[in-house]
Amino acid sequence: MIYVDGVPFQNENNSSSLSSSSKGSRLIHDVMNHPVIMLASDSFKNLEERNVNFEESHSESSKKDRYVYIFQRECATVKPSLVDFVGTDEATTCVGLVIRNRKSGMTSIAHMDSPKIVDMGISQMLSLVLEDDIDAELDVHMVGGYEDVDTKNANGGVYAKPEGHSFPLCCKLVETLQKRKENFHMKTLFILGHNTKLDAQANTCPIFNGCLVNTSTGSIFPASFNRTSRCPDEIVRRIRVSASFEDSSWEGKLLDTYETESDRFVIAPCCWTMRLIEIVWELNQLPDEDILTTCSTSPTAEGPDFIDNERRIWEYLLKYPDWNRTFPRRQPRFFERTANGNWKKWLIFSP
Incomplete structure (x- = not known):
């Protein structure tokens, strides 16, 4: 059940005659236009984006x-x-x-990329956040997704079956939270129209692409990270996203990488096929502009390092086409936190 400003949210226009997709469209429209949510979005938009750089923050x-x-x-x-x-x-x-669990401060974060992983993904997040307290009060924030298509028709109504990627995902997220029995207090919904601006070429794009949460206070800020702070094991973790699509054991699930109790990263083994290597080789021959249109759901909205990140992934796969070089004996890759807050790999095996 969704709460806004401490009150259970009731969708007044949720007619039984509407299709499920129309109900979802109306629900997210009504929640996003709640005065409290709109005020929270305006406040979030006015925050300065925090640029996280480990080399600077951990130096002096x-x-x-x-x-x-x-x-x-x-x-x-x-x-x-x-x-x-x-x-x-x-x-x-x-x-x-x-x-985030208001009482304990336990905080779960997920980077959702498809409606297909929402149901199981939220269950994964709640498995530790709830701490066996089904009545726990949970604060919820969403940042990302933008109006990659027009979600309204000429008469101002909401499309029953909108195209694009952001809207179906955001609908599914809000619908799922509303249907569940836990208590979800919506604090930030900086998504879709709230998170959309025009670039110099009049293309729609996100205002913010990321967020940072202070686990002690629960405060949330818009944020971006540089390569030093997207760690540990950046390239291998990026590869796992692609490899997971060919691994049925990850179907419908979010990828677990972090162990809550031990504060360490455990990158579970994954395998990639020669088919993926062949695809990568072909992609690596493309010019930059074709990489954007081929590999991105939002070619006009990607960050400046998108193409470089893709090529670094492909170079790794072409260098190590045999996944056993990355995961010898099908063992995970372990990373422990060092005294200065960085991560150190257990050098049991290395490619």
Whole structure:
């Protein structure tokens, strides 16, 4: 059940004659246009984006903040006693979802990229956040997703079956939270129209692509991360996103990478096929402009390092086409936190 301003949210226009897709469209429209949500979106938009750079933040500071960063299709649940900040970025048509237990401060974050992973993904997030308290009060934030298509018709109504990627995902997220029995207090819904601007070429694009959460206070900020802070094991974790589509064991699930109790990353083994290597080789021959249109759901809205990130992934796969070189004996890759807040790999095996 969704709460707004402490009150259960009731969708007044949820007629039984409407199709399920129309109900979802009306629900998200009504929630996003609630005065409290609109005020929260305006406040979030006026916040300064925080640029997270490990090389700067961990160089001279006496207090070493502890971060957990997640990539697309990943989730992590953290304890405020072990982690100071948790975040994600690079979301265009994706959505960063944060669920935080008000009492314990346990905070779960996910980078949702498809409606197909929402149901099981939210269950994964809640498995640790609830701490066996089904009546826990949970604060919810969503950042990301934008109007990659027009979701309204000429008469101002909401499409029953909108195209694009952001709208179906955002609808599914809000619908799922409303249907569940837990208590979800909607605090930030910086998605779709709230998170849309025009670039110099008049293309719609997100205002913010990421967020950062202070686990102790629950405060959330718009954020971006540089390569030093998208860690640990950046390239391998990015590869797992692609490889997971060919692995039925991950179907409908978010990728777990972080162990809550031990505060360490455990990158479970994944395998990639020669078919993927062949596809990668072909993609790597494309010019930059074709990579955008081929590999992105939002070619006009990607960040400046999108193509470079894709090519680095492909170079790794072409260098190590045999996945056993990355995961010898099908063992996970372990990373423990160092005294300065960075991550160190257990050098049991290396490619």
